[in-house]
Amino acid sequence: MTIQVAVGVLKNAQGEVLLAQRAANSHQGGLWEFPGGKIEPGEQVEQALQRELHEELGVRVEHCRPLIHVSHRYRDREVALDTWLIEGWEGEPYGKEGQPLAWVLPERLSDWPMPEADKPILRALDLPDRYVITPPGCDNPALFLQQLRRVLESGVSLVQFRVFGLPEQELEKLAADACLLCNEYGARMLLNGSMALATQIGAHGLHLDRRRLQSLNTRDTYPDLLLAASCHNVQELQSAQAAGVDFAVLSPVLPTLSHPDAEILGWDGFGSLCRDVSVPVYALGGMTAEMLEQSWARGAQGIAGIRGLWPSI
Structure with a gap:
Protein backbone atom coordinates (compact mmCIF):
# COMPACT_ATOMS: atom_id res chain seq x y z
CA MET A 1 0.00 0.00 0.00
CA PRO A 120 12.64 15.59 -7.42
CA ILE A 121 11.60 18.43 -5.11
CA LEU A 122 15.08 19.90 -5.57
CA ARG A 123 14.47 20.07 -9.32
CA ALA A 124 11.18 21.88 -8.78
CA LEU A 125 12.86 24.41 -6.48
CA ASP A 126 15.57 25.03 -9.06
CA LEU A 127 13.11 25.94 -11.83
CA PRO A 128 11.10 29.16 -12.29
CA ASP A 129 7.36 29.34 -12.88
CA ARG A 130 7.61 30.58 -16.50
CA TYR A 131 9.33 28.95 -19.48
CA VAL A 132 9.31 31.21 -22.53
CA ILE A 133 9.64 29.66 -25.98
CA THR A 134 10.84 31.83 -28.84
CA PRO A 135 8.77 32.12 -32.04
CA PRO A 136 9.82 29.50 -34.62
CA GLY A 137 10.52 32.02 -37.38
CA CYS A 138 12.86 34.99 -37.52
CA ASP A 139 12.91 37.51 -40.40
CA ASN A 140 14.56 40.26 -38.37
CA PRO A 141 17.32 39.15 -35.96
CA ALA A 142 17.67 42.62 -34.42
CA LEU A 143 13.95 42.74 -33.59
CA PHE A 144 14.08 39.15 -32.30
CA LEU A 145 16.87 40.04 -29.84
CA GLN A 146 15.04 43.23 -28.82
CA GLN A 147 11.97 41.15 -28.00
CA LEU A 148 14.08 38.62 -26.11
CA ARG A 149 15.58 41.45 -24.05
CA ARG A 150 12.09 42.59 -23.09
CA VAL A 151 11.25 39.05 -22.02
CA LEU A 152 14.35 38.89 -19.82
CA GLU A 153 13.73 42.35 -18.37
CA SER A 154 10.31 41.10 -17.21
CA GLY A 155 12.08 38.61 -14.92
CA VAL A 156 11.95 35.46 -17.08
CA SER A 157 14.93 33.25 -16.29
CA LEU A 158 14.31 30.18 -18.48
CA VAL A 159 14.11 30.37 -22.28
CA GLN A 160 13.83 27.79 -25.06
CA PHE A 161 15.51 28.90 -28.30
CA ARG A 162 13.38 27.33 -31.01
CA VAL A 163 13.99 28.84 -34.44
CA PHE A 164 13.70 26.99 -37.74
CA GLY A 165 14.22 27.79 -41.41
CA LEU A 166 17.33 29.95 -41.20
CA PRO A 167 20.54 29.19 -43.11
CA GLU A 168 23.02 27.39 -40.86
CA GLN A 169 25.39 30.32 -40.28
CA GLU A 170 22.54 32.74 -39.54
CA LEU A 171 20.99 30.28 -37.11
CA GLU A 172 24.30 29.77 -35.32
CA LYS A 173 24.85 33.52 -34.96
CA LEU A 174 21.31 34.20 -33.72
CA ALA A 175 21.49 31.33 -31.22
CA ALA A 176 24.89 32.53 -29.95
CA ASP A 177 23.64 36.12 -29.60
CA ALA A 178 20.52 34.95 -27.78
CA CYS A 179 22.60 32.85 -25.39
CA LEU A 180 24.89 35.81 -24.63
CA LEU A 181 21.83 37.95 -23.92
CA CYS A 182 20.45 35.33 -21.54
CA ASN A 183 23.81 35.21 -19.77
CA GLU A 184 23.68 38.99 -19.37
CA TYR A 185 20.45 38.66 -17.38
CA GLY A 186 21.45 35.54 -15.46
CA ALA A 187 18.90 33.44 -17.36
CA ARG A 188 19.29 29.91 -18.72
CA MET A 189 18.71 29.13 -22.39
CA LEU A 190 17.87 25.66 -23.68
CA LEU A 191 18.41 24.95 -27.36
CA ASN A 192 15.81 23.07 -29.35
CA GLY A 193 18.37 21.64 -31.74
CA SER A 194 21.53 19.61 -31.92
CA MET A 195 23.99 18.81 -29.17
CA ALA A 196 26.77 20.11 -31.41
CA LEU A 197 25.21 23.57 -31.70
CA ALA A 198 24.34 23.66 -28.00
CA THR A 199 28.00 22.98 -27.17
CA GLN A 200 29.23 25.49 -29.73
CA ILE A 201 27.18 28.41 -28.38
CA GLY A 202 27.47 27.48 -24.70
CA ALA A 203 23.75 26.81 -24.19
CA HIS A 204 22.69 25.87 -20.67
CA GLY A 205 20.61 22.94 -21.82
CA LEU A 206 18.80 21.03 -24.53
CA HIS A 207 15.08 20.78 -25.19
CA LEU A 208 14.17 17.48 -26.86
CA ASP A 209 11.33 17.24 -29.36
CA ARG A 210 9.36 14.01 -29.73
CA ARG A 211 11.86 12.49 -32.17
CA ARG A 212 14.90 13.22 -30.02
CA LEU A 213 13.12 12.00 -26.90
CA GLN A 214 12.30 8.67 -28.57
CA SER A 215 15.96 8.16 -29.43
CA LEU A 216 17.17 8.98 -25.91
CA ASN A 217 17.88 6.02 -23.63
CA THR A 218 19.72 7.81 -20.84
CA ARG A 219 20.69 11.34 -20.02
CA ASP A 220 24.33 10.26 -19.62
CA THR A 221 24.86 11.69 -23.11
CA TYR A 222 24.09 15.14 -21.69
CA PRO A 223 25.71 15.03 -18.23
CA ASP A 224 26.28 18.76 -17.71
CA LEU A 225 23.21 20.20 -19.42
CA LEU A 226 19.72 21.01 -18.24
CA LEU A 227 17.52 18.57 -20.14
CA ALA A 228 13.87 19.04 -21.03
CA ALA A 229 11.37 17.28 -23.29
CA SER A 230 8.14 18.03 -25.13
CA CYS A 231 5.37 15.57 -24.24
CA HIS A 232 1.75 15.10 -25.29
CA ASN A 233 0.58 11.97 -23.44
CA VAL A 234 1.37 9.76 -20.47
CA GLN A 235 3.65 7.44 -22.45
CA GLU A 236 5.89 10.33 -23.49
CA LEU A 237 5.91 11.72 -19.95
CA GLN A 238 6.96 8.36 -18.57
CA SER A 239 9.66 8.01 -21.24
CA ALA A 240 10.97 11.45 -20.35
CA GLN A 241 11.09 10.57 -16.66
CA ALA A 242 12.79 7.23 -17.34
CA ALA A 243 15.42 9.01 -19.43
CA GLY A 244 16.16 11.35 -16.53
CA VAL A 245 15.03 14.71 -17.91
CA ASP A 246 15.04 17.64 -15.52
CA PHE A 247 11.58 18.77 -16.58
CA ALA A 248 8.90 18.27 -19.21
CA VAL A 249 6.45 20.43 -21.14
CA LEU A 250 2.97 18.94 -21.65
CA SER A 251 0.61 20.17 -24.36
CA PRO A 252 -1.82 21.23 -25.60
CA VAL A 253 -3.72 22.15 -22.45
CA LEU A 254 -6.03 24.59 -24.26
CA PRO A 255 -6.77 25.25 -27.97
CA THR A 256 -4.05 27.04 -29.92
CA LEU A 257 -3.91 28.87 -33.25
CA SER A 258 -0.83 26.91 -34.30
CA HIS A 259 -2.43 23.48 -33.76
CA PRO A 260 -6.20 23.97 -34.15
CA ASP A 261 -6.90 20.27 -34.79
CA ALA A 262 -4.85 18.86 -31.89
CA GLU A 263 -6.55 16.82 -29.19
CA ILE A 264 -6.93 19.11 -26.17
CA LEU A 265 -6.00 17.84 -22.71
CA GLY A 266 -7.96 20.42 -20.71
CA TRP A 267 -6.92 21.37 -17.19
CA ASP A 268 -8.33 18.20 -15.63
CA GLY A 269 -6.52 15.99 -18.14
CA PHE A 270 -3.31 17.90 -17.62
CA GLY A 271 -3.56 17.55 -13.84
CA SER A 272 -4.25 13.84 -14.05
CA LEU A 273 -1.18 13.23 -16.25
CA CYS A 274 1.05 15.33 -13.98
CA ARG A 275 0.35 13.01 -11.08
CA ASP A 276 1.62 10.03 -13.09
CA VAL A 277 5.20 11.32 -13.09
CA SER A 278 7.65 12.75 -10.56
CA VAL A 279 9.30 15.44 -12.66
CA PRO A 280 8.34 19.12 -12.89
CA VAL A 281 5.89 19.71 -15.77
CA TYR A 282 5.06 23.00 -17.47
CA ALA A 283 1.62 23.57 -19.00
CA LEU A 284 1.76 24.58 -22.68
CA GLY A 285 -0.94 25.50 -25.16
CA GLY A 286 -3.08 28.62 -24.91
CA MET A 287 -1.25 29.85 -21.82
CA THR A 288 -1.19 33.46 -20.62
CA ALA A 289 0.44 34.98 -17.54
CA GLU A 290 -2.96 35.11 -15.82
CA MET A 291 -3.14 31.29 -15.84
CA LEU A 292 -0.14 30.75 -13.58
CA GLU A 293 -2.10 30.06 -10.38
CA GLN A 294 -4.51 27.84 -12.29
CA SER A 295 -1.56 25.78 -13.50
CA TRP A 296 -0.21 25.39 -9.95
CA ALA A 297 -3.59 24.13 -8.79
CA ARG A 298 -3.31 21.33 -11.39
CA GLY A 299 0.17 20.32 -10.26
CA ALA A 300 2.21 22.24 -12.84
CA GLN A 301 5.63 23.76 -12.27
CA GLY A 302 4.20 26.75 -14.11
CA ILE A 303 3.36 27.83 -17.63
CA ALA A 304 5.22 27.70 -20.93
CA GLY A 305 4.32 29.61 -24.03
CA ILE A 306 5.15 31.52 -27.16
CA ARG A 307 2.33 33.88 -28.15
CA GLY A 308 1.06 34.41 -24.62
CA LEU A 309 4.49 35.26 -23.17
CA TRP A 310 6.47 36.76 -26.09
CA PRO A 311 6.17 40.56 -26.65
CA SER A 312 4.59 41.68 -29.92
CA ILE A 313 6.75 44.75 -30.61
Whole structure:
Protein backbone atom coordinates (compact mmCIF):
# COMPACT_ATOMS: atom_id res chain seq x y z
CA MET A 1 0.00 0.00 0.00
CA THR A 2 1.26 3.47 -0.88
CA ILE A 3 1.93 5.78 2.06
CA GLN A 4 0.39 9.19 1.33
CA VAL A 5 2.48 12.05 2.74
CA ALA A 6 1.94 15.82 2.96
CA VAL A 7 5.23 17.70 2.62
CA GLY A 8 5.90 21.39 3.24
CA VAL A 9 8.79 23.36 1.76
CA LEU A 10 9.09 26.42 3.99
CA LYS A 11 10.89 29.25 2.16
CA ASN A 12 11.97 32.34 4.08
CA ALA A 13 12.59 35.93 2.96
CA GLN A 14 16.26 35.13 2.29
CA GLY A 15 15.28 32.39 -0.17
CA GLU A 16 16.40 29.59 2.17
CA VAL A 17 14.32 26.44 2.65
CA LEU A 18 13.93 24.43 5.84
CA LEU A 19 15.28 20.90 6.29
CA ALA A 20 14.73 18.56 9.23
CA GLN A 21 16.83 15.54 10.12
CA ARG A 22 15.09 12.18 10.43
CA ALA A 23 15.54 10.25 13.67
CA ALA A 24 18.34 7.69 13.50
CA ASN A 25 15.97 4.78 14.25
CA SER A 26 13.38 5.73 11.60
CA HIS A 27 13.05 4.77 7.93
CA GLN A 28 15.81 6.65 6.04
CA GLY A 29 17.16 7.57 9.49
CA GLY A 30 19.76 10.31 9.73
CA LEU A 31 18.94 11.84 6.35
CA TRP A 32 17.64 15.38 5.90
CA GLU A 33 14.16 15.95 4.49
CA PHE A 34 11.48 18.53 3.93
CA PRO A 35 9.09 18.49 6.93
CA GLY A 36 5.75 16.71 6.76
CA GLY A 37 4.04 13.44 7.56
CA LYS A 38 1.39 10.86 6.75
CA ILE A 39 -2.06 11.93 5.61
CA GLU A 40 -4.62 10.36 7.92
CA PRO A 41 -7.72 8.57 6.52
CA GLY A 42 -10.40 11.11 5.58
CA GLU A 43 -7.97 14.01 5.82
CA GLN A 44 -7.42 16.53 3.02
CA VAL A 45 -3.84 17.27 2.01
CA GLU A 46 -3.94 20.85 3.29
CA GLN A 47 -5.41 19.69 6.59
CA ALA A 48 -2.62 17.15 6.99
CA LEU A 49 -0.05 19.80 6.11
CA GLN A 50 -1.35 22.15 8.78
CA ARG A 51 -1.47 19.42 11.40
CA GLU A 52 1.95 17.92 10.65
CA LEU A 53 3.80 21.24 10.52
CA HIS A 54 2.22 22.37 13.77
CA GLU A 55 3.11 19.07 15.44
CA GLU A 56 6.68 19.06 14.08
CA LEU A 57 7.59 22.74 13.92
CA GLY A 58 5.02 24.67 15.95
CA VAL A 59 3.91 26.82 13.00
CA ARG A 60 0.58 27.59 11.36
CA VAL A 61 0.58 27.74 7.55
CA GLU A 62 -0.86 30.95 6.10
CA HIS A 63 0.18 31.03 2.43
CA CYS A 64 0.96 27.92 0.38
CA ARG A 65 0.53 26.39 -3.06
CA PRO A 66 1.12 22.98 -4.67
CA LEU A 67 4.70 22.46 -5.84
CA ILE A 68 5.10 18.87 -7.10
CA HIS A 69 3.66 15.39 -6.60
CA VAL A 70 6.29 12.69 -6.19
CA SER A 71 5.84 8.91 -6.20
CA HIS A 72 8.78 6.76 -5.18
CA ARG A 73 9.25 3.06 -4.50
CA TYR A 74 11.81 2.04 -1.89
CA ARG A 75 12.79 -1.58 -1.42
CA ASP A 76 10.36 -1.96 1.49
CA ARG A 77 7.62 0.60 0.77
CA GLU A 78 6.11 3.05 -1.69
CA VAL A 79 5.44 6.70 -0.86
CA ALA A 80 3.52 9.49 -2.57
CA LEU A 81 4.56 13.00 -1.54
CA ASP A 82 2.08 15.84 -2.05
CA THR A 83 4.55 18.69 -1.81
CA TRP A 84 3.56 22.31 -1.15
CA LEU A 85 5.60 25.50 -1.26
CA ILE A 86 5.01 27.57 1.88
CA GLU A 87 6.04 31.23 1.88
CA GLY A 88 3.89 32.48 4.75
CA TRP A 89 3.41 31.03 8.23
CA GLU A 90 2.77 32.09 11.80
CA GLY A 91 5.33 31.22 14.46
CA GLU A 92 9.04 30.52 14.52
CA PRO A 93 9.87 26.96 13.37
CA TYR A 94 11.66 24.80 15.92
CA GLY A 95 12.15 21.06 16.36
CA LYS A 96 9.21 20.20 18.65
CA GLU A 97 10.19 16.52 18.50
CA GLY A 98 13.86 17.26 19.18
CA GLN A 99 14.84 16.99 15.51
CA PRO A 100 17.68 19.23 14.23
CA LEU A 101 16.65 21.88 11.69
CA ALA A 102 18.64 23.78 9.07
CA TRP A 103 17.89 26.66 6.70
CA VAL A 104 19.61 25.98 3.36
CA LEU A 105 19.86 27.92 0.10
CA PRO A 106 18.34 25.89 -2.77
CA GLU A 107 21.63 25.80 -4.68
CA ARG A 108 23.27 24.08 -1.67
CA LEU A 109 20.62 21.42 -1.13
CA SER A 110 22.56 18.82 -3.11
CA ASP A 111 25.24 18.97 -0.40
CA TRP A 112 22.80 17.53 2.15
CA PRO A 113 22.11 13.75 2.25
CA MET A 114 18.40 13.31 1.51
CA PRO A 115 15.96 10.46 0.85
CA GLU A 116 15.60 9.60 -2.83
CA ALA A 117 11.90 10.53 -2.71
CA ASP A 118 12.78 14.13 -1.83
CA LYS A 119 15.20 14.67 -4.73
CA PRO A 120 12.64 15.59 -7.42
CA ILE A 121 11.60 18.43 -5.11
CA LEU A 122 15.08 19.90 -5.57
CA ARG A 123 14.47 20.07 -9.32
CA ALA A 124 11.18 21.88 -8.78
CA LEU A 125 12.86 24.41 -6.48
CA ASP A 126 15.57 25.03 -9.06
CA LEU A 127 13.11 25.94 -11.83
CA PRO A 128 11.10 29.16 -12.29
CA ASP A 129 7.36 29.34 -12.88
CA ARG A 130 7.61 30.58 -16.50
CA TYR A 131 9.33 28.95 -19.48
CA VAL A 132 9.31 31.21 -22.53
CA ILE A 133 9.64 29.66 -25.98
CA THR A 134 10.84 31.83 -28.84
CA PRO A 135 8.77 32.12 -32.04
CA PRO A 136 9.82 29.50 -34.62
CA GLY A 137 10.52 32.02 -37.38
CA CYS A 138 12.86 34.99 -37.52
CA ASP A 139 12.91 37.51 -40.40
CA ASN A 140 14.56 40.26 -38.37
CA PRO A 141 17.32 39.15 -35.96
CA ALA A 142 17.67 42.62 -34.42
CA LEU A 143 13.95 42.74 -33.59
CA PHE A 144 14.08 39.15 -32.30
CA LEU A 145 16.87 40.04 -29.84
CA GLN A 146 15.04 43.23 -28.82
CA GLN A 147 11.97 41.15 -28.00
CA LEU A 148 14.08 38.62 -26.11
CA ARG A 149 15.58 41.45 -24.05
CA ARG A 150 12.09 42.59 -23.09
CA VAL A 151 11.25 39.05 -22.02
CA LEU A 152 14.35 38.89 -19.82
CA GLU A 153 13.73 42.35 -18.37
CA SER A 154 10.31 41.10 -17.21
CA GLY A 155 12.08 38.61 -14.92
CA VAL A 156 11.95 35.46 -17.08
CA SER A 157 14.93 33.25 -16.29
CA LEU A 158 14.31 30.18 -18.48
CA VAL A 159 14.11 30.37 -22.28
CA GLN A 160 13.83 27.79 -25.06
CA PHE A 161 15.51 28.90 -28.30
CA ARG A 162 13.38 27.33 -31.01
CA VAL A 163 13.99 28.84 -34.44
CA PHE A 164 13.70 26.99 -37.74
CA GLY A 165 14.22 27.79 -41.41
CA LEU A 166 17.33 29.95 -41.20
CA PRO A 167 20.54 29.19 -43.11
CA GLU A 168 23.02 27.39 -40.86
CA GLN A 169 25.39 30.32 -40.28
CA GLU A 170 22.54 32.74 -39.54
CA LEU A 171 20.99 30.28 -37.11
CA GLU A 172 24.30 29.77 -35.32
CA LYS A 173 24.85 33.52 -34.96
CA LEU A 174 21.31 34.20 -33.72
CA ALA A 175 21.49 31.33 -31.22
CA ALA A 176 24.89 32.53 -29.95
CA ASP A 177 23.64 36.12 -29.60
CA ALA A 178 20.52 34.95 -27.78
CA CYS A 179 22.60 32.85 -25.39
CA LEU A 180 24.89 35.81 -24.63
CA LEU A 181 21.83 37.95 -23.92
CA CYS A 182 20.45 35.33 -21.54
CA ASN A 183 23.81 35.21 -19.77
CA GLU A 184 23.68 38.99 -19.37
CA TYR A 185 20.45 38.66 -17.38
CA GLY A 186 21.45 35.54 -15.46
CA ALA A 187 18.90 33.44 -17.36
CA ARG A 188 19.29 29.91 -18.72
CA MET A 189 18.71 29.13 -22.39
CA LEU A 190 17.87 25.66 -23.68
CA LEU A 191 18.41 24.95 -27.36
CA ASN A 192 15.81 23.07 -29.35
CA GLY A 193 18.37 21.64 -31.74
CA SER A 194 21.53 19.61 -31.92
CA MET A 195 23.99 18.81 -29.17
CA ALA A 196 26.77 20.11 -31.41
CA LEU A 197 25.21 23.57 -31.70
CA ALA A 198 24.34 23.66 -28.00
CA THR A 199 28.00 22.98 -27.17
CA GLN A 200 29.23 25.49 -29.73
CA ILE A 201 27.18 28.41 -28.38
CA GLY A 202 27.47 27.48 -24.70
CA ALA A 203 23.75 26.81 -24.19
CA HIS A 204 22.69 25.87 -20.67
CA GLY A 205 20.61 22.94 -21.82
CA LEU A 206 18.80 21.03 -24.53
CA HIS A 207 15.08 20.78 -25.19
CA LEU A 208 14.17 17.48 -26.86
CA ASP A 209 11.33 17.24 -29.36
CA ARG A 210 9.36 14.01 -29.73
CA ARG A 211 11.86 12.49 -32.17
CA ARG A 212 14.90 13.22 -30.02
CA LEU A 213 13.12 12.00 -26.90
CA GLN A 214 12.30 8.67 -28.57
CA SER A 215 15.96 8.16 -29.43
CA LEU A 216 17.17 8.98 -25.91
CA ASN A 217 17.88 6.02 -23.63
CA THR A 218 19.72 7.81 -20.84
CA ARG A 219 20.69 11.34 -20.02
CA ASP A 220 24.33 10.26 -19.62
CA THR A 221 24.86 11.69 -23.11
CA TYR A 222 24.09 15.14 -21.69
CA PRO A 223 25.71 15.03 -18.23
CA ASP A 224 26.28 18.76 -17.71
CA LEU A 225 23.21 20.20 -19.42
CA LEU A 226 19.72 21.01 -18.24
CA LEU A 227 17.52 18.57 -20.14
CA ALA A 228 13.87 19.04 -21.03
CA ALA A 229 11.37 17.28 -23.29
CA SER A 230 8.14 18.03 -25.13
CA CYS A 231 5.37 15.57 -24.24
CA HIS A 232 1.75 15.10 -25.29
CA ASN A 233 0.58 11.97 -23.44
CA VAL A 234 1.37 9.76 -20.47
CA GLN A 235 3.65 7.44 -22.45
CA GLU A 236 5.89 10.33 -23.49
CA LEU A 237 5.91 11.72 -19.95
CA GLN A 238 6.96 8.36 -18.57
CA SER A 239 9.66 8.01 -21.24
CA ALA A 240 10.97 11.45 -20.35
CA GLN A 241 11.09 10.57 -16.66
CA ALA A 242 12.79 7.23 -17.34
CA ALA A 243 15.42 9.01 -19.43
CA GLY A 244 16.16 11.35 -16.53
CA VAL A 245 15.03 14.71 -17.91
CA ASP A 246 15.04 17.64 -15.52
CA PHE A 247 11.58 18.77 -16.58
CA ALA A 248 8.90 18.27 -19.21
CA VAL A 249 6.45 20.43 -21.14
CA LEU A 250 2.97 18.94 -21.65
CA SER A 251 0.61 20.17 -24.36
CA PRO A 252 -1.82 21.23 -25.60
CA VAL A 253 -3.72 22.15 -22.45
CA LEU A 254 -6.03 24.59 -24.26
CA PRO A 255 -6.77 25.25 -27.97
CA THR A 256 -4.05 27.04 -29.92
CA LEU A 257 -3.91 28.87 -33.25
CA SER A 258 -0.83 26.91 -34.30
CA HIS A 259 -2.43 23.48 -33.76
CA PRO A 260 -6.20 23.97 -34.15
CA ASP A 261 -6.90 20.27 -34.79
CA ALA A 262 -4.85 18.86 -31.89
CA GLU A 263 -6.55 16.82 -29.19
CA ILE A 264 -6.93 19.11 -26.17
CA LEU A 265 -6.00 17.84 -22.71
CA GLY A 266 -7.96 20.42 -20.71
CA TRP A 267 -6.92 21.37 -17.19
CA ASP A 268 -8.33 18.20 -15.63
CA GLY A 269 -6.52 15.99 -18.14
CA PHE A 270 -3.31 17.90 -17.62
CA GLY A 271 -3.56 17.55 -13.84
CA SER A 272 -4.25 13.84 -14.05
CA LEU A 273 -1.18 13.23 -16.25
CA CYS A 274 1.05 15.33 -13.98
CA ARG A 275 0.35 13.01 -11.08
CA ASP A 276 1.62 10.03 -13.09
CA VAL A 277 5.20 11.32 -13.09
CA SER A 278 7.65 12.75 -10.56
CA VAL A 279 9.30 15.44 -12.66
CA PRO A 280 8.34 19.12 -12.89
CA VAL A 281 5.89 19.71 -15.77
CA TYR A 282 5.06 23.00 -17.47
CA ALA A 283 1.62 23.57 -19.00
CA LEU A 284 1.76 24.58 -22.68
CA GLY A 285 -0.94 25.50 -25.16
CA GLY A 286 -3.08 28.62 -24.91
CA MET A 287 -1.25 29.85 -21.82
CA THR A 288 -1.19 33.46 -20.62
CA ALA A 289 0.44 34.98 -17.54
CA GLU A 290 -2.96 35.11 -15.82
CA MET A 291 -3.14 31.29 -15.84
CA LEU A 292 -0.14 30.75 -13.58
CA GLU A 293 -2.10 30.06 -10.38
CA GLN A 294 -4.51 27.84 -12.29
CA SER A 295 -1.56 25.78 -13.50
CA TRP A 296 -0.21 25.39 -9.95
CA ALA A 297 -3.59 24.13 -8.79
CA ARG A 298 -3.31 21.33 -11.39
CA GLY A 299 0.17 20.32 -10.26
CA ALA A 300 2.21 22.24 -12.84
CA GLN A 301 5.63 23.76 -12.27
CA GLY A 302 4.20 26.75 -14.11
CA ILE A 303 3.36 27.83 -17.63
CA ALA A 304 5.22 27.70 -20.93
CA GLY A 305 4.32 29.61 -24.03
CA ILE A 306 5.15 31.52 -27.16
CA ARG A 307 2.33 33.88 -28.15
CA GLY A 308 1.06 34.41 -24.62
CA LEU A 309 4.49 35.26 -23.17
CA TRP A 310 6.47 36.76 -26.09
CA PRO A 311 6.17 40.56 -26.65
CA SER A 312 4.59 41.68 -29.92
CA ILE A 313 6.75 44.75 -30.61
